[in-house]
Amino acid sequence: MPGAPDLRRGGGHRPAPLAALAQRRHPAGARQRAAPAWRLRPRADVSAVPSPVRVALLGCGTVGSAVARRLQDRQERYAELLGRSLELVGVAVRDRSLPREGVDPVLLTTDAEALVRQADVVVEVMGGIEPARSLIETALRGGAQVVTANKQLVAQQGEGLAAVAAEQGVGLDYEGAVMAAVPVLAVLRDSLAGDEVTAVRGVVNGSTNYVLDLVAREGVAFGEAVRQAGELGYLEADPTEDLEGLDAAAKAVILARTAFGAQVGLDEVDRVGITGLTDEDFKRAAQEGTVIKLVASARRAGCGAQVAVRPEALPAHDPLAAVRGGTNIVVIEAVSAGELRLQGAGAGGEETASAVLGDIVRAARRVR
Ligand SMILES: NC(=O)c1ccc[n+]([C@@H]2O[C@H](COP(=O)([O-])OP(=O)(O)OC[C@H]3O[C@@H](n4cnc5c(N)ncnc54)[C@H](O)[C@@H]3O)[C@@H](O)[C@H]2O)c1
Numbered sequence: 001m002p003g004a005p006d007l008r009r010g011g012g013h014r015p016a017p018l019a020a021l022a023q024r025r026h027p028a029g030a031r032q033r034a035a036p037a038w039r040l041r042p043r044a045d046v047s048a049v050p051s052p053v054r055v056a057l058l059g060c061g062t063v064g065s066a067v068a069r070r071l072q073d074r075q076e077r078y079a080e081l082l083g084r085s086l087e088l089v090g091v092a093v094r095d096r097s098l099p100r101e102g103v104d105p106v107l108l109t110t111d112a113e114a115l116v117r118q119a120d121v122v123v124e125v126m127g128g129i130e131p132a133r134s135l136i137e138t139a140l141r142g143g144a145q146v147v148t149a150n151k152q153l154v155a156q157q158g159e160g161l162a163a164v165a166a167e168q169g170v171g172l173d174y175e176g177a178v179m180a181a182v183p184v185l186a187v188l189r190d191s192l193a194g195d196e197v198t199a200v201r202g203v204v205n206g207s208t209n210y211v212l213d214l215v216a217r218e219g220v221a222f223g224e225a226v227r228q229a230g231e232l233g234y235l236e237a238d239p240t241e242d243l244e245g246l247d248a249a250a251k252a253v254i255l256a257r258t259a260f261g262a263q264v265g266l267d268e269v270d271r272v273g274i275t276g277l278t279d280e281d282f283k284r285a286a287q288e289g290t291v292i293k294l295v296a297s298a299r300r301a302g303c304g305a306q307v308a309v310r311p312e313a314l315p316a317h318d319p320l321a322a323v324r325g326g327t328n329i330v331v332i333e334a335v336s337a338g339e340l341r342l343q344g345a346g347a348g349g350e351e352t353a354s355a356v357l358g359d360i361v362r363a364a365r366r367v368r
Pocket residue numbers: 058059060061062063064092093094112124125126127128131149150151152176177178180233234235236237346347348349352
């Protein structure tokens with residue numbers, strides 16, 4: 001939406017934090033200092049305690065701050081699950097003076113590159129293509145496992161990054177990039193690995209579903225509904241990505257790639273967003289007993305796929321018609337399984353953190 005105001009979070013200021021913990025815990029080069037004698041443990045103890053898995057977080061916005069908070073307050077749970085602790089060693093931000101509720105200011109750093117080099121697992125939740133892509137590549141080439149929720153990056157550059165990951169023998173996971181809390185990629189990649197998926201169709205963008213729902217059911221003005229979606233943390237940093245269907249298109253490309261191995265470019269998606277919808281469209285849909293949804297679909301076609309994102313007026317009995325607010329749904333068709341439906345929270349910091357944290361645990365299991 002050109003000229004759209006920042007529809008998202010506000011924020012005050014706190015005093016500047018101390019130096020990043022990363023430097024303190026994992027000193028490099030000239031900064032290296034010997035540990036004080038009182039911190040040295042007897043050799044037997046050191047070998048008995050597995051070293052922590054060092055996690056670096058790139059970005060501390062809606063998703064990043066939720067991930068950071070959960071990494072801290074679920075420490076014991078993760079240690080039990082993994083047999084070693086997950087240690088958040090630093091959080092890369094643009095501005096260290098901004099408050100990050102529940103995140104220890106000592107962890108904040110503006111030097112993302114240095115942070116990446118000190119981690120076993122790098123979690124990219126800053127969004128955008130650069131510097132996210134370069135930082136991920138640096139992490140992979142340095143032997144770190146990478147987790148990202150960045151659907152634009154995965155849709156546009158995912159294959160190249162996956163090749164680097166394979167070359168380095170490390171993982172690149174991005175469950176949070178598609179349908180937030182709904183584990184659709186795991187189902188397509190793992191659970192249906194022995195089947196043949198033929199089509200995937202769904203509502204895969206939470207913010208536009210929230211907007212369409214509010215406009216149609218509660219008569220809320222379009223602009224006001226968009227503002228509320230922003231307040232809930234559903235919108236991308238650039239809301240046009242949601243409203244023009246680019247976010248859904250990126251997710252559809254990732255779905256097609258995961259479901260059928262289809263190489264579909266973002267520019268090959270037949271895409272229409274929701275900004276062209278008029279009051280007349282909503283009125284007609286109500287009169288006809290239909291519901292307008294932004295539908296993403298991918299259908300296997302030979303070695304490739306036909307991928308589309310467009311608003312459709314759906315009959316009330318269509319499973320996609322019933323999803324409310326920020327909820328997402330996907331209907332998967334597979335030769336042996338038949339039709340499967342997955343539904344749940346499709347946007348939001350805490351909800352997306354669920355998927356990102358799942359990927360972090362998976363990644364941590366690979367760290368030797
Ligand atoms: N919000 C959601 O519901 C949701 C759901 C699934 C996936 N995602 C994806 O997760 C990613 C993050 O989304 P978000 O909603 O948290 O965005 P956000 O804008 O709230 O947070 C991103 C943060 O990263 C910071 N950042 C950007 N560039 C940086 C840089 N170079 N160095 C340091 N910090 C930098 C920004 O200042 C911001 O604080 C995006 O790729 C988004 O598409 C978001």
